[in-house]
Amino acid sequence: MAFVNDNYLKLKAGYLFPEIGRRVSKYASDNPTAKIIRLGIGDVTEPLPSAIIDAMHRATDEMGKRETFRGYGPEQGYDFLRNAIAKNDFTSRQANVSPDEIFVSDGSKCDTGNILDIFGSENVIAVTDPVYPVYVDTNVMAGRTGAADESGRYARLVYLPVTAENDFTPSLPDRKVDLLYLCYPNNPTGTVATRATLKKFVDYAKANDAIIFFDAAYEAYITDPSIPHSIYEIEGARDVAIEFRSFSKTAGFTGTRCAFTVVPKGLAAKSANGESVDLHSLWNRRHTTKFNGVSYIIQRGAEAVYSETGRTQVRSMIDFYLENAAILCRGLKAAGLVVHGGVNAPYVWLKTPGGMTSWQFFDHLLGKAHLVGTPGSGFGAAGEGYFRLSAFNSRANIEEAVSRITSLLR
Numbered sequence: 001m002a003f004v005n006d007n008y009l010k011l012k013a014g015y016l017f018p019e020i021g022r023r024v025s026k027y028a029s030d031n032p033t034a035k036i037i038r039l040g041i042g043d044v045t046e047p048l049p050s051a052i053i054d055a056m057h058r059a060t061d062e063m064g065k066r067e068t069f070r071g072y073g074p075e076q077g078y079d080f081l082r083n084a085i086a087k088n089d090f091t092s093r094q095a096n097v098s099p100d101e102i103f104v105s106d107g108s109k110c111d112t113g114n115i116l117d118i119f120g121s122e123n124v125i126a127v128t129d130p131v132y133p134v135y136v137d138t139n140v141m142a143g144r145t146g147a148a149d150e151s152g153r154y155a156r157l158v159y160l161p162v163t164a165e166n167d168f169t170p171s172l173p174d175r176k177v178d179l180l181y182l183c184y185p186n187n188p189t190g191t192v193a194t195r196a197t198l199k200k201f202v203d204y205a206k207a208n209d210a211i212i213f214f215d216a217a218y219e220a221y222i223t224d225p226s227i228p229h230s231i232y233e234i235e236g237a238r239d240v241a242i243e244f245r246s247f248s249k250t251a252g253f254t255g256t257r258c259a260f261t262v263v264p265k266g267l268a269a270k271s272a273n274g275e276s277v278d279l280h281s282l283w284n285r286r287h288t289t290k291f292n293g294v295s296y297i298i299q300r301g302a303e304a305v306y307s308e309t310g311r312t313q314v315r316s317m318i319d320f321y322l323e324n325a326a327i328l329c330r331g332l333k334a335a336g337l338v339v340h341g342g343v344n345a346p347y348v349w350l351k352t353p354g355g356m357t358s359w360q361f362f363d364h365l366l367g368k369a370h371l372v373g374t375p376g377s378g379f380g381a382a383g384e385g386y387f388r389l390s391a392f393n394s395r396a397n398i399e400e401a402v403s404r405i406t407s408l409l410r
């Protein structure tokens with residue numbers, strides 16, 4: 001018999017979303033008349049704006065004609081898209097990122113996992129707690145974590161708690177770490193990092209020769225003009241940070257698939273013999289070896305996000321979700337709950353009432369109000385006692401959800 005990758009056996013059983021799915025299916029089959037509203041998994045619900053669909057139609061027609069047909073494109077992405085990204089997402093915010101530092105891909109989930117390919121297994125890794133589970137699980141698979149204890153914490157990971165007690169602002173690691181994941185606006189807490197917080201982490205990374213993985217999947221939801229959208233808005237970040245961006249939540253591409261990773265030229269880490277190695281070339285090597293590019297049609301769709309019409313349409317879609325989040329926040333507060341997030345992010349992070357655990361509140365909400373959310377403890381030990389609701393839904397469902405929670409807590 002061949003051998004498996006034993007690291008996979010260290011993954012905590014019952015990954016969060018399958019467990020939620022199991023409980024919801026059981027409840028639905030036991031209670032077939034219950035009208036269940038799902039505010040659990042973070043997936044968008046609004047259709048793609050017409051500017052994007054039109055661009056993809058045009059690109060599809062090009063693929064059907066000999067003169068304009070395209071085969072393999074550049075693995076790193078077409079220039080038209082890399083140029084549009086550099087100009088609109090970075091140059092316009094005084095963040096210095098050039099088109100050839102942008103690697104277009106089919107998703108940030110894969111990029112945040114794949115990036116580990118170019119880093120050595122001896123790195124010490126820090127994550128926030130709670131955290132987007134992908135960062136942890138991909139490190140487990142890559143053999144970087146050791147085994148998990150009862151609370152699900154892995155021996156070799158460094159956890160930075162983010163709770164109401166520290167105003168959801170992680171402290172710096174109390175020891176030297178090499179790789180550090182930050183996600184802002186944050187999934188799951190819906191909170192943001194100020195310029196000062198990001199500066200603190202950039203300075204730490206500089207002082208400790210660490211690399212920050214900055215996941216900005218929700219940057220388009222930032223409403224507060226003082227909050228940075230990119231870590232490269234912070235002085236010195238080019239020397240210490242890799243940034244992940246995705247069109248999934250910012251333009252409704254969860255089913256269409258397009259994202260990108262920024263690896264600044266000059267960013268470096270060291271080899272086993274202590275030599276400085278350029279990470280941009282290493283990632284370029286990895287990307288071009290293991291990836292063959294995003295479909296031309298999809299890249300034309302992504303380019304249209306930056307057109308005048310596209311921008312307006314995407315903005316109104318984001319505003320729609322943000323209004324949903326505002327309705328959730330207002331309604332839950334009026335119902336007596338303590339809520340966080342939901343202002344610069346499509347997630348509302350609430351404190352479970354009456355000292356319930358996250359899973360107790362999940363079962364309570366499902367059983368009594370037919371609402372599905374995500375237990376905070378599924379995102380990490382420090383998420384215990386919290387609960388995530390997503391603003392990705394129809395207005396009618398959001399309003400119905402608020403009214404059910406209000407009745408439930410009355």
Ligand SMILES: *Cc1c(COP(=O)(O)O)cnc(C)c1O
Nearest residue numbers: 107108109132187217246248259
């Ligand atoms: C949704 C999400 C992403 C985007 O993933 P894609 O693979 O690009 O769809 C990345 N990071 C976080 C934290 C997310 O919630």
